[in-house]
Amino acid sequence: xxxxxxxxxxxxxxxxxxxxxxxxxxxxxxxxxxxxxxxxxxxxxxxxxxxxxxxxxxxxxxxxxxxxxxxxxxxxxxxxxxxxxxxxxxxxxxxxxxxxxxxxxxxxxxxxxxxxxxxxxxxxxxxxxxxxxxxxxxxxxxxxxxxxxxxxxxxxxxxxxxxxxxxxxxxxxxxxxxxxxxxxxxxxxxxxxxxxxxxxxxxxxxxxxxxxxxxxxxxxxxxxxxxxxxxxxxxxxxxxxxxxxxxxxxxxxxxxxxxxxxxxxxxxxxxxxxxxxxxxxxxxxxxxxxxxxxxxxxxxxxxxxxxxxxxxxxxxxxxxxxxxxxxxxxxxxxxxxxxxxxxxxxxxxxxxxxxxxxxxxxxxxxxxxxxxxxxxxxxxxxxxxxxxxxxxxxxxxxxxxxxxxxxxxxxxxxxxxxxxxxxxxxxxxxxxxxxxxxxxxxxxxxxxxxxxxxxxxxxxxxxxxxxxxxxxxxxxxxxxxxxxxxxxxxxxxxxxxxxxxxxxxxxxxxxxxxxxxxxxxxxxxxxxxxxxxxxxxxxxxxxxxxxxxxxxxxxxxxxxxxxxxxxxxxxxxxxxxxxxxxxxxxxxxxxxxxxxxxxxxxxxxxxxxxxxxxx
Numbered sequence: 001x002x003x004x005x006x007x008x009x010x011x012x013x014x015x016x017x018x019x020x021x022x023x024x025x026x027x028x029x030x031x032x033x034x035x036x037x038x039x040x041x042x043x044x045x046x047x048x049x050x051x052x053x054x055x056x057x058x059x060x061x062x063x064x065x066x067x068x069x070x071x072x073x074x075x076x077x078x079x080x081x082x083x084x085x086x087x088x089x090x091x092x093x094x095x096x097x098x099x100x101x102x103x104x105x106x107x108x109x110x111x112x113x114x115x116x117x118x119x120x121x122x123x124x125x126x127x128x129x130x131x132x133x134x135x136x137x138x139x140x141x142x143x144x145x146x147x148x149x150x151x152x153x154x155x156x157x158x159x160x161x162x163x164x165x166x167x168x169x170x171x172x173x174x175x176x177x178x179x180x181x182x183x184x185x186x187x188x189x190x191x192x193x194x195x196x197x198x199x200x201x202x203x204x205x206x207x208x209x210x211x212x213x214x215x216x217x218x219x220x221x222x223x224x225x226x227x228x229x230x231x232x233x234x235x236x237x238x239x240x241x242x243x244x245x246x247x248x249x250x251x252x253x254x255x256x257x258x259x260x261x262x263x264x265x266x267x268x269x270x271x272x273x274x275x276x277x278x279x280x281x282x283x284x285x286x287x288x289x290x291x292x293x294x295x296x297x298x299x300x301x302x303x304x305x306x307x308x309x310x311x312x313x314x315x316x317x318x319x320x321x322x323x324x325x326x327x328x329x330x331x332x333x334x335x336x337x338x339x340x341x342x343x344x345x346x347x348x349x350x351x352x353x354x355x356x357x358x359x360x361x362x363x364x365x366x367x368x369x370x371x372x373x374x375x376x377x378x379x380x381x382x383x384x385x386x387x388x389x390x391x392x393x394x395x396x397x398x399x400x401x402x403x404x405x406x407x408x409x410x411x412x413x414x415x416x417x418x419x420x421x422x423x424x425x426x427x428x429x430x431x432x433x434x435x436x437x438x439x440x441x442x443x444x445x446x447x448x449x450x451x452x453x454x455x456x457x458x459x460x461x462x463x464x465x466x467x468x469x470x471x472x473x474x475x476x477x478x479x480x481x482x483x484x485x486x487x488x489x490x491x492x493x494x495x496x497x498x499x500x501x502x503x504x505x506x507x508x509x510x511x512x513x514x515x516x517x518x519x520x521x522x523x524x525x526x527x528x529x530x531x532x533x534x535x536x537x538x539x540x541x542x543x544x545x546x547x548x549x550x551x552x553x554x555x556x557x558x559x560x561x562x563x564x565x566x567x568x569x570x571x572x573x574x575x576x577x578x579x580x581x582x583x584x585x586x587x588x589x590x591x592x593x594x595x596x597x598x599x600x601x602x603x604x605x606x607x608x609x610x611x612x613x614x615x
Contacts, residue, residue, distance in 0.1 A: 022184075027108040027121065031091065031184050033099035033503045034546065039249075046094050048590040049253025049599050055239070057602020058259040059583070060280040062271050064451065065479030066232035066264050069213040072191065075150045075487065075521035077213050078480055080229070081262045084191070085237050086220030090120050090139070091188030092250050095590030095599075098316055098502040101188045102250050105134055105221065109188065114178040118187060122169045127244050128194050128221050136171040140164060141195040143173075149211045151519040155510040159183060159541070179542040182505035194219050223255040235262040253586075256601035266478065268451060278580065278612040282596065285576035286453060292356045295578065304610045306581050309574040316592035318372070320365035320560075321497030323447065323461065323567040327527040328489055328518075331443065335393070336426040338564035343419035344464040345567050348407025354456055359570035361403055365557050366500045368573055371550040373558040375400050380551035384539065385558070391532035393562045401561040403568060412464065420468045435469030444471035445492035450482040454495050457569065487521045495569070496525055504553045508537045512560065526565045533559055582607040 022031045030037040038047075045051055067080040072087065091101035091109070103109070106120035126134040143163040146153045159175050160183065166172040173187050197219040198210045208214070217226040223245065224237040237260040245251045263280050265271035272290070275283045276297060285291045299305040325332040325341065332338060347361045364372035377385050377397065385396060406412045420430070423443070428435050434442045447458045455474055462472040472493075477485070485491055498511050509516060514529040516522035536556045543549040560566075575594060584603040589595055 022111060024111045024113045024115070027110050029103045029108055031101050031109060031111075031188060032097070033182065033185060037100050037102075038097050039094065039102065043249055045249050045252035046096065046590075048096055048586055048588060048595070050586045050601070051253050053253055053256045053599070053601040054604075055256050055601075056258050057256075057582070057604070057607070058261060059257045059282070059597045059600075059602070060261040060263065061282050061597075062275060062280040063262055063264050064268060064271060065266070067235075068215070068232060068480075070216065070218045070226070071210065071212070071214050072218075073146050073150055073153075073193070073210070074213060075152055076484070078483060080235055081264075082224075082235060082237055082260060083218075084222075085224035085260060086218060086222045086226065087191045087193065088126075088220070088222050088245070089189050089191050091185075094250075095593040095595060098592065099185060101185060104245070104248065104250055105139075105192055106188070109184060111184050115175070115181055115183070116178040117172055117174045118184040119166060119170055119172040120187070122171070123248075124169065125244055125248075126221060128197070128219055129225055129240055130197070130219055132194070132196060134192060134194075134221055136165045136169055138192050138195045139171045139190065142193045143190060145193075145198075145210050146190075150521065152510055152516075152521045152523070155513065155516045155519060155522060156186070156506060158509060158515070159506065160187070177542065179544055180506070181544070182503065182541065185503075186506055192221070194221070223251065224260060227259070233264050236260070237262075254598050256599075257597060258602075260597070268453060275578070281580045281582065283578040285578060288355045288358045288572075291358070291576050299580075300578070304581055305578055307576075307578050310577055310589075310594035311574045312589055312592060312594050313575040314368060314573045316502060318364070318366040318369035318500040319362070319497055319571055320367060320500065320566065320568075321362055321571060322569040323458070323493050323495055324525045324565065325445075325493050325567075326489060326491055326525070327529075327565075329445075329492055331445065332492075334426045335564055336422040337443075340419040340422035340426075341461070341465075342564060342567045343404045343415040343422070344468070344470075345404075345461045345569075346406040346412055346415075346464060347403070347570060348405060349412070350457060350460055351570075352407070355570065359572050362568035362571050363401065363403055363561075364568075365498065365560050365566075366504070366553065367568075367571055369500060369502065371553055373401065373554040373561065377555065377558060380548060381554045381558075384536065384552050384555045387539075388532035388535055388559070391530070391535075392559050396558055396562045399562075401558065416464060416468050419465075423468070423470075430469050433469055434471075442469070442471050444473070447472060447474050447493045447495065448482065448485060448491040449474060449476045449495055450479060452476045458495065461567070486525065489518075489520065489525070489527065494525055498523060503549070504556075505541050505549075508540060508556065512556070513537055528560075528563075528565055530559070530563065580612065581610050582612075 029041050063081050067078045069077045070080050072079055072083045088105050090106040092104040093101050105126050107123035108121045110119045122136055140163045147157055159177050159180055160173050161176040162174045198208050201207055202216050223243045225240050227236045227238040229235045239258050327333055351357055366372040404415045406415055436442050458474050465472045510522045512528050512533050514534050516524040517527045517529045540552040583600045585600040
């Protein structure tokens with residue numbers, strides 16, 4: 001029996017005996033962490049593209065918030081959307097494989113036999129859009145500046161000792177450990193900036209500074225350049241004529257639109273109305289109620305707007321998402337308090353009344369991936385956990401993690417009774433209708449949200465906590481304030497999450513590692529400083545086979561869950577998309593992405609029938 005492509009890939013990921021098959025000490029045009037690359041050294045293009053896709057037309061997208069910089073590496077401020085259209089990385093992934101990258105700015109790479117270094121050879125054809133060549137010196141300069149100005153990247157690149165030009169057109173990264181098989185892939189993802197431009201002066205003779213914000217249109221090497229912008233409100237990118245990578249195998253069939261426009265909105269409701277009014281083309285729906293009830297209008301009924309679900313966008317990734325308490329606040333340092341919060345979240349009631357039964361409850365930091373922790377630990381995962389037994393809750397070994405289940409008044413009462421018992425164990429008591437500490441101070445906290453979308457969800461927990469005397473409040477702020485407060489850890493509880501890949505590794509350090517706990521701008525939102533998790537992450541990044549990697553990942557997941565660093569929320573494993581019917585795409589989309597807008601194209605015949613925006 002022939003397996004469906006996605007199922008076959010998932011099974012391969014589960015049984016593959018080796019973590020990395022890319023040969024060492026030889027030049028290769030690709031790198032993979034799993035199995036063998038699909039495309040050999042002489043491939044002409046990826047299978048899923050339409051090589052005859054017409055070039056032309058315009059694609060318009062909407063975004064919430066604004067932007068205040070074109071500097072793509074600063075940890076502060078809001079970088080303009082679409083900035084990745086201007087810049088390129090050393091390597092780029094295919095959309096029908098997992099953790100497999102092919103040469104882009106770097107034509108080839110060579111890995112040291114002990115995985116203690118990797119060398120990239122820059123494609124001699126690669127050049128910036130002012131005609132200057134992309135150089136190995138650009139790569140070294142970018143890397144050094146990135147870790148100089150961005151603490152988040154310092155953690156991410158913790159195991160990279162040096163970056164240096166070792167031959168004309170070649171840059172070598174040396175590691176401070178061996179056996180870290182993910183580092184070549186991580187470095188292949190490095191977005192390269194033009195040293196000569198950033199070290200030059202602007203039109204007014206002012207020295208540019210990579211450590212400062214700027215709204216000067218930047219120089220890139222990518223397929224698009226910035227044509228115009230209205231600061232904080234809109235951007236227009238246009239396709240570069242004579243783009244150096246036009247016929248590069250990873251770029252054939254890509255970048256088919258002449259223009260890419262981005263419109264910003266400060267309110268989500270206003271943004272949706274703008275979409276309905278044909279001010280932009282593509283709407284990613286994030287509200288179950290709106291998806292179920294708000295699309296009965298002429299453009300949909302007449303077929304000018306199409307509603308679609310795209311499972312491909314989630315097939316290659318997982319997520320941990322929920323309400324995250326800030327352990328930098330003393331009140332959340334007690335595990336019993338954190339556990340109690342989960343008993344006050346009634347997902348089942350929300351599913352019935354608000355979610356239209358479209359979502360699943362998250363029960364893992366790697367939800368949606370086949371290697372999340374389940375049941376009780378056994379085999380290699382159990383062996384790994386034994387090494388930190390004295391540092392983790394005993395429940396890790398004795399109780400499968402499960403979220404509390406409510407959904408009716410009696411179950412909710414039982415769960416709130418459990419929550420109150422946990423608060424009592426932590427030293428809090430009821431004083432009338434107030435839950436207070438030994439000094440008579442009521443237990444209170446604020447939930448910080450990025451806009452109003454999650455307010456009804458947060459209100460569920462706030463209302464339930466009020467029944468046991470907890471004074472929780474909700475504060476919704478605009479995107480700039482939310483970003484600044486989350487980066488500086490200025491919150492009690494935040495609604496956020498972590499995207500996870502098929503090959504977890506070094507990024508877990510700045511998600512959950514102690515060194516990132518107090519590094520502003522890191523994604524260790526909870527302020528986790530747990531030696532057991534640090535030890536497990538250290539084991540993960542040097543895992544030398546796939547089975548060990550997955551066992552350690554499951555162990556990390558289990559320890560995170562049993563420490564209650566998050567009240568898990570919910571997820572939908574499809575993209576809910578509505579779009580104006582002006583575009584076409586390859587008949588067979590890739591397994592791991594809907595590919596919009598990268599491999600889609602303007603369809604003149606559809607556009608003529610749909611009306612509205614002109615080419």
